[in-house]
Amino acid sequence: MFRVNSRIRKPVCNSRLTITDVLPIMLLGNTEYAVRPDRPVPQQGEYMIYADNAATTKMSREAVQAMLPYLEEYYGNPSSLYAFGQKAKEDLEAARQKIASCLGADPREIIFTSGGSEADNQAILSAAHSGAKKGKKHIISTAMEHHAVLHTLDKLKKQGFDVTLLDVHANGIVSAEEVRDAIREDTCLVTVMYANNEIGTIQPVAEIGAVCREKGVLFHTDAVQAAGHLPIDVKAQNIDMLSLSAHKFHGPKGIGVLFVRRGVPLETLISGGAQERGKRAGTENIASIVGMAKALEIACSNMEKNAERMTAMRDRLIAGLDRIPYGELNGDRTRRLPGNVNFCFEGIEGESLLLLLDDKGICASSGSACTSGSLDPSHVLLAIGRPHEVAHGSLRLSIGEDVTEEEIDYMIAAVTDVVTYLRNMSPFWRDLVNGKRKHVFSE
Ligand SMILES: Cc1ncc(COP(=O)(O)O)c(C=O)c1O
Numbered sequence: 008m009f010r011v012n013s014r015i016r017k018p019v020c021n022s023r024l025t026i027t028d029v030l031p032i033m034l035l036g037n038t039e040y041a042v043r044p045d046r047p048v049p050q051q052g053e054y055m056i057y058a059d060n061a062a063t064t065k066m067s068r069e070a071v072q073a074m075l076p077y078l079e080e081y082y083g084n085p086s087s088l089y090a091f092g093q094k095a096k097e098d099l100e101a102a103r104q105k106i107a108s109c110l111g112a113d114p115r116e117i118i119f120t121s122g123g124s125e126a127d128n129q130a131i132l133s134a135a136h137s138g139a140k141k142g143k144k145h146i147i148s149t150a151m152e153h154h155a156v157l158h159t160l161d162k163l164k165k166q167g168f169d170v171t172l173l174d175v176h177a178n179g180i181v182s183a184e185e186v187r188d189a190i191r192e193d194t195c196l197v198t199v200m201y202a203n204n205e206i207g208t209i210q211p212v213a214e215i216g217a218v219c220r221e222k223g224v225l226f227h228t229d230a231v232q233a234a235g236h237l238p239i240d241v242k243a244q245n246i247d248m249l250s251l252s253a254h255k256f257h258g259p260k261g262i263g264v265l266f267v268r269r270g271v272p273l274e275t276l277i278s279g280g281a282q283e284r285g286k287r288a289g290t291e292n293i294a295s296i297v298g299m300a301k302a303l304e305i306a307c308s309n310m311e312k313n314a315e316r317m318t319a320m321r322d323r324l325i326a327g328l329d330r331i332p333y334g335e336l337n338g339d340r341t342r343r344l345p346g347n348v349n350f351c352f353e354g355i356e357g358e359s360l361l362l363l364l365d366d367k368g369i370c371a372s373s374g375s376a377c378t379s380g381s382l383d384p385s386h387v388l389l390a391i392g393r394p395h396e397v398a399h400g401s402l403r404l405s406i407g408e409d410v411t412e413e414e415i416d417y418m419i420a421a422v423t424d425v426v427t428y429l430r431n432m433s434p435f436w437r438d439l440v441n442g443k444r445k446h447v448f449s450e
Contacts, residue, residue: 056414059370060255060346061204061232061405066298067257073301074259077294085291086282095293102300109307110249110266111240118265118273118283119296123231124155125276126250126265129287130227131159131198133274134248135168138195138225145169145194149181149210150390152200156229157386160198169193178339179206179391183214190218196225201233201249205387205403206338207347209237216245225271231255231263235306236314236344247271251303253295258302262295313408317345320410324348327419331426332450333439337388337401348404351393352426353448354436355400363425364402369418372403396435397447 057065077095085096100114107114120126135146148160150172160170171189173181186197197219202209212228219226227248230239235256241249248271252263267273267286279288306313325336325348333353352360357373364371373385384398393401404418430436438444 055368055370056410056418057370058404058406058410058418059372060407061207061344061403062372063254063260064257064407066259067302067305069305070258070298070302074294074298077297081293085293086280095291099291099293099296102296105300105304106264109239109303111242112266113269115284116241116266116269118267118286119291120250120263120265120287121261121292122254122263123153123229123250123252126252126263127153127155127198127227127229127231128159129265129274129276130248130250130267131156131163131196132276133272134196134198134225134227135163135166136274137272139168141195143193143195145171145191147171147173147186147189147194147197147199149173149175149199151175151179151203151205151387152198153204153229153231156198156200173199175208175390177392178342179203179208179337179387180210180339180342181215183211183218186215187218187222190222190224194222194224196227198227198229201228201230201239202237202344202347203338203387204232205385206349206391207232207344207405208338209233209342209344212246213244216247219247220245232344235303236310236346238310241266241268253299253302256302256306258299259295262292262299264299309408314345317406317408317410320406320412320415321345321348323412324404324406324415324418327415328422331423333446333448334426335397335448337391337393344405346406346408348406350402351388351397351448352400352402353397353446354430354433354439355426356429356433357399357401359429360400360402360422360425363428364421367421367425369404369421372405373401394447 081094081098083092083095085092085099103114103117107117120129138144144167146160146163146168148156148170164170173185173189175181181199186199197215199210199212199215201212216226225247226245228246229250231250231252232255233239234251239249246266247268249266250263254260273286275286275288277288282288282291328334328348328350329336331352334350337349337351361371361373384395385401388398388401402422439446
């Protein structure tokens, strides 16, 4: 959580937003109204609860400190032969070693990328193209992957690949048996995310990996939301390729990793120099790589302690929001990320909910940050079977490691207050109350 100072504003609905601000969004779902250039950024003396850690996290002081020497002092190019450049090269390799050991990998299996999207693209395109050379053009994934995966699969479909998107159950989880049943003679890749960015559900990656290894099919997992929060051991979990992104675990933005098991062929996405053993061209972003290694090291050493505390806080928040009538938790109650809470509320338009929560000093999201400019309901919520009208009324609160009980209780009170306020002025809600429409959830 980010505190400008520790004074909590009282959770009353004396919002600075008026009905004219919110009504167009409720009626039209028009996100143009959601982007208000005049919206003030919290200033000194104001309080803000940052509950959007799935979108991005605050960098840790240690990661910032680790980066500074490479911005100010050791700015040499790791490809240069003189000692000043070689210092950068040595530190780059030390960072690679640290990251590899956090994943149970060999340093030669770590490729630095610009983030999770690039890592996903490279892993999937590479596995698909090398499969195609052997006449294998079938790929298995799920309907609730991140768009970095789904849009890459769309591209491959246009190139003649056959893609099976497995249905996820109402709890947002696929089983290894379902993956096994979908594998065919011509399957070249299974790509299933470790943890979902919207509803936080955790997939049985070790079991899926075991099935893929047994069947001789490559297994990639998008671990962008999992890295630093859930244990990763690429060998024990039979993972062939894995993507992660530093800004999800208090590292810098614009840097990530693609793990590729030794022996798995890897195609280059960005051509040019011979950096990253010819697999990813471009002068290495040494400061960010060092910052990422530091952040991952800290996240991994504190993982158990953080998970225990955050799970307790998450469950307190879920219990509080469960008391709001005609709302329901999205995703499995326990097999979910320690910091993820995601609810649907009937009779609510997500964008108005977010604006009013912002007004109460709470940074939240209604889905993934990447889709929050789109009018479509979340593909993840549709995949778990939520009807359109409730999928539009979703709220994701992704809490941080240092969230307090007081902040959780404030969020419960604020969400309860705002949901009631919005329902009271919603014609859609009136129809539900008058029995003109049917409820989706129970009271
Ligand atoms: C599951 C998942 N995959 C991929 C990405 C993309 O990562 P990046 O922002 O580093 O490109 C994200 C980012 O939100 C994500 O949550």
